[in-house]
Amino acid sequence: MLTIDQLHARVEEKEILRGISLTVNPGEVHAIMGPNGSGKSTLASILAGKSDYEVTSGSVTLDGEDLLELDPEERAAAGVFLAFQYPVEIPGVSNTYFLRSALNAVRKARGEAELTHNEFMAHIKSKIKLLELDNSLLSRAVNEGFSGGEKKRNEIFQMAVLEPKFAVLDETDSGLDIDALRIVADGVNALRSEDRGFLVITHYQRLLNYIVPDFVHVLVEGRIVKSGGKELALELEEKGYGWIEEELAAKA
Amino acid sequence: MTEATLSMNSFETVFQTVRALLGATGADLSVRDAAWSRFCAVGLPTTRDEEFKYLPLNRLYETVYGAPHGATVSREQVAATGLTTPAGFTLAFLNAEPAPELSMACSLPRGVVVTTLSQAREEMPELVEKYLSTVATFDGKLGSTNDARFVDLNDALWQDGAFVYVPAGVVVEDPIQIVYVTTANLGPIMTQPRTLVVMEQGALARVAECFVGLEGQAFVNPLTEVVLGSRANLEHLRFQDETLESVHIGNIFVHQEADSVYSSINTQFGGDTGRVDLNVFLNGEHTETWLDGVVVGAGEQTLENHTRIDHAKPNCNSFEVYKNVLKDKASGSFNGKIFVYEDAQKTDAKQTNQGMLLSPTATFNTKPQLEIFADDVKCTHGATVGQLREDALFYLRARGIPKDQAQALLVYAFAAEVIEKVKVDSLREMMTEKVRAKLS
Structure with a gap:
């Protein structure tokens, strides 16, 4: 499904990704862990199409389609979804209006009919229960005045509404208390399916107790330095990132 | 002959035409003559005049505008501009003449009057003369750059307009819409729409003044006077959508008595050059004044708003929010004056003004101007320009x-x-x- 091959990227003169290769097959959940500044969020932003980064070499394809050639909205239409680390507040635009515009834009781009108001409301009502969100959030402005937990739940709610093929969760666990973490994880787990892939980016192992990954990759200084199963996350939790860095130093 | 004198000649011609028309009806011309000489003494402004620094008025210099002429316009043509007519009373004017064919009368609460100024002057002269031309003045007000030339011009040249009267304690539920349609289909014209709104104590109403251009080059120079008695409450919507070849220079003067509430929403979309001056004088305690505005400029439009609030009495609150969206080569400006008089303790005045530029060639100028002569007041202003x-x-x-x-x-x-x-x-x-x- 998603294939990243030898991806190099930089911001201005600073090289941040130094050759990342990764394949996520349908139905798989991959976790990317790594210390601060290792390039995790940069990878998430590049997948979604943020223009602050310059890809210097390498490729990213989704079902064979070159993602790097697409605008952010075209990626969304192709089925890519990024749950933001810092969801943006947009005063003056209601959540409902925003979601309806997004869903219909994506449907239109895919050649599907736009949903009527009633169809749309029925669709989102079923999803809002999943995330245990209050109905009043629908009429409020996008993320405006939302608590940290509400913002993150709103991200997963949007994911549920848009039903992407491939989703990237960028530090969705940061700033969440244990109850909110559980709700977010339940929301994600409910969306796991045979034909949907996930890339879960996190600094801490905690989230992976709830969203159990098939594979764990460790990112250090812009490279994947170690890959393994879910037990790798536990090892990292126990020994810290220093352990990996020491191991790397020993090899060098 | 220079352009300036050429232009003044066209104003002179229009003045003589209007004067002859009104003189034939036996009207008293002394107010007009006085206003005309005041206007002639200063003439048209240039960008060297402080109050017109960002407003190039080349069109007024270069165009020979004739007196307004009659025209035939259908409701459909007006609706095609996007103008909506809400349920309620609509009083329409076409090229500054009453246009019953575009109006819509409906029943009004007892004592409420919505009619033309010419008719009101015949039927209730005392009421009209008590207020007409008394609100639109800077006499006795603070300020070193007060500029009333376009007020004088309207005073000298206006022919008809709207009169709204709401007696004490009466609530008008439905909006009252006043529409000034201009079509310069036979060459450039100038029009001088005139509105007088009088609300007695405790009266409540919503008035929407809409200025719509259909065709050609017009110079539209409206003047609106609003009198709010104590505890009166007026929501005043203003909508400017002239043609993109027109110049619109609007002046609004509001007089508020104690405990009254004035809420203005002032919008500008049309005109090659658009300028609105909104002046509010607070003459009693515990008033509330809400001035909100939206400007959307595109192409090469120049759109300006000047607001002025005279806090002359203590314990009054005023709140202002003006939003300006500018794209292409459009230019916008906002000037917000707040005068707090010596006696006006406990004044609370808040002014916010934001510009959003959608292209690198759009420009926005902003000038908050607070002059405070009392010591126990709360006045804040904030201006931002961004993308x-x-x-x-x-x-x-x-x-x-x-x-x-x-x-x-x-x-x-x-x-x-x-x-x-x-x-x-x-x-x-x-x-x-x-x-x-x-x-x-």
């Missing part, structure tokens, strides 16, 4: 909303704070649609 937020734009696009649609959504959101205050649904939708249409 669309990149993070918000990316967020919307990452959810699948195409770039141009995402931009329009964010611009609307920027203006929404003001537009959503319009309480009449059909008028709010009209504004929303105007914003969308101008930005797409």
Whole structure:
């Protein structure tokens, strides 16, 4: 499904990704862990199409389609979804209006009919229960005045509404208390399916107790330095990132 | 002959025409003659005049405007501009003449008057003369650059307009709409729309003044006077949508007595050059004044708003929010004056003014001007000029909303704070649609 091959990227003169290769097959959940500044969020932003980064070499394809050639909205239409680390507040635009515009834009781009108001409301009502969100959030402005937990739940709610093929969760666990973490994880787990892939980016192992990954990759200084199963996350939790860095130093 | 004298000659011709017409009816011309000589003494402004620094009025110098002439226009033609007529009373004028064919009368509460100024002057002269031309003046007010030349011009040249009267304690539920349609289909014309709104104590109403241009080059120079008795409450919507070859220079003067509430939503979309001066004088304690505005400029439009609040009495609150969206080579400016008189202790005045530039060639000038002569007051002002937020734009696009649609959504959101205050649904939708249409 998603294939990243030898991806190099930089911001201005600073090289941040130094050759990342990764394949996520349908139905798989991959976790990317790594210390601060290792390039995790940069990878998430590049997948979604943020223009602050310059890809210097390498490729990213989704079902064979070159993602790097697409605008952010075209990626969304192709089925890519990024749950933001810092969801943006947009005063003056209601959540409902925003979601309806997004869903219909994506449907239109895919050649599907736009949903009527009633169809749309029925669709989102079923999803809002999943995330245990209050109905009043629908009429409020996008993320405006939302608590940290509400913002993150709103991200997963949007994911549920848009039903992407491939989703990237960028530090969705940061700033969440244990109850909110559980709700977010339940929301994600409910969306796991045979034909949907996930890339879960996190600094801490905690989230992976709830969203159990098939594979764990460790990112250090812009490279994947170690890959393994879910037990790798536990090892990292126990020994810290220093352990990996020491191991790397020993090899060098 | 220079352009300036050529232009003044065309004003002189119009003045003589209007004077002859009114003189034939036996009207007293002394007020007009005095106003005309005041206007002639200063003439048209240039950008060297402080109050017109950012407003090049080349068109007024270069165009020979004739006196307004009769025209035939259908309701459909007016509706095609996007103007909505809400349920309620609509009083329409076409090229400054009453246009019953575009008006819509409906029953009004007892004692409420909505009619033409010419008719009101015949039927209730005491009431009209008590207020007409008394509100629109800077006499006895603070300020070193007070400039009333376009007020004088209207005083000298106006022919008819609207009169709204709401007696004490009466509530008018439905909006009252006053429409000034201008069509310069036979060559450039100048018109001088005139509105007088008198609300007695405790009266409540909503008045929408709409200026719509259909065709050609017009110079529209309206003057509106508003008198609010104690505890009166007026929501005043103003909508400027002249043709893109026109010049619109509007003056509004509001006089508020104690405990009254004046809420203005002032919008400008049309005109090659548009300028609105909104002056509010607070003559009693515990008043509330809300001045909100939206400007959407595109192409090579120049659109300005000047607001002025005279806090002459203690314990009054005023709040201002003006939003300016400018794209292409449009230029906008905002000048917000707040005078707090020596006696006006406990004044609370808050002014906010924001510009959003959608292209590198659009410009915005902002000038808050606070002059405070009392010592126990709270006055704040804030001005920002910015572009669309990149993070918000990316967020919307990452959810699948195409770039141009995402931009329009964010611009609307920027203006929404003001537009959503319009309480009449059909008028709010009209504004929303105007914003969308101008930005797409």
